Amino acid sequence: MIELAQRAALLDVEGTTSSVAYVYDVMFPFARRELQPYVAQHWESAALDPVRERFAKEAGAASYTEWVTGREPQQTLIDQAVRLMDADVKATGLKLLQGLIWEAGFCSGELHAHLFEEVAPALHAWRAAGVDLRIYSSGSVHAQRLFFGHTEAGDLRPLLTGHYDTTVGPKREADSYAAIAADWRLAPQAIAFFSDVTEELEAARAAGLATVLVNRPGNAIPTPTTTPHPKITSFDEVVWRPSES
Ligand SMILES: CSCCC(=O)C(=O)COP(=O)(O)O
Numbered sequence: 001m002i003e004l005a006q007r008a009a010l011l012d013v014e015g016t017t018s019s020v021a022y023v024y025d026v027m028f029p030f031a032r033r034e035l036q037p038y039v040a041q042h043w044e045s046a047a048l049d050p051v052r053e054r055f056a057k058e059a060g061a062a063s064y065t066e067w068v069t070g071r072e073p074q075q076t077l078i079d080q081a082v083r084l085m086d087a088d089v090k091a092t093g094l095k096l097l098q099g100l101i102w103e104a105g106f107c108s109g110e111l112h113a114h115l116f117e118e119v120a121p122a123l124h125a126w127r128a129a130g131v132d133l134r135i136y137s138s139g140s141v142h143a144q145r146l147f148f149g150h151t152e153a154g155d156l157r158p159l160l161t162g163h164y165d166t167t168v169g170p171k172r173e174a175d176s177y178a179a180i181a182a183d184w185r186l187a188p189q190a191i192a193f194f195s196d197v198t199e200e201l202e203a204a205r206a207a208g209l210a211t212v213l214v215n216r217p218g219n220a221i222p223t224p225t226t227t228p229h230p231k232i233t234s235f236d237e238v239v240w241r242p243s244e245s
């Protein structure tokens with residue numbers, strides 16, 4: 001058991017609330033399968049504008065027009081998305097695009113977000129104990145809302161007061177956590193960040209957040225034996241004793 005004095009919990013998704021396998025074996029293949037038809041069908045839609053802009057920026061181009069000059073625009077975007085997926089790069093542009101593609105899957109019922117079995121009851125209990133809950137994931141905010149709106153345990157969005165993705169900054173940089181605390185209007189010390197990735201926890205700790213290393217079955221990243229972060233294997237191991245300060 002670990003005791004936490006914070007009044008807010010910031011939660012990673014993959015490897016923390018939910019299995020890596022669900023993301024890699026179900027969600028990513030769905031996005032790969034639907035990539036070409038989605039882009040073809042929505043090419044004229046403004047929903048793709050932020051995706052086009054991000055892809056261009058992340059490729060080092062000054063604008064989308066500059067990025068695709070001399071190439072077929074739709075295929076250029078599709079090819080880049082495939083390259084990023086093949087290399088397992090959690091680029092913000094790709095994450096924006098995947099979130100758009102997953103919408104149809106979650107809305108049709110083909111996708112149901114996995115949660116480790118104690119997560120939904122634990123989050124209900126944490127909220128009842130007065131803990132403010134937000135998500136910080138590489139998955140886009142749109143994807144996060146779909147994910148928590150369509151979990152195996154039902155719609156958990158009412159439990160969450162906010163969502164952050166990598167548009168706030170990379171998960172392995174301390175400034176991202178400082179920006180989240182500022183947006184949340186909380187002192188960094190009032191927030192406990194839960195993740196399976198040590199580099200993310202180090203960044204959060206550098207920004208002043210409390211940290212918890214979550215070790216779940218199937219996590220790809222080996223859990224270090226010595227770590228300054230308290231370790232849990234289940235949210236049931238957390239006891240909240242929020243201080244007034
Ligand atoms: C919550 S949407 C799907 C998850 C996803 O795309 C992803 O990359 C998860 O990364 P995380 O930062 O939650 O480990």
Ligand SMILES: [Mg+2]
Pocket residue numbers: 012013014015016195196197
């Ligand atoms: Mg994770």
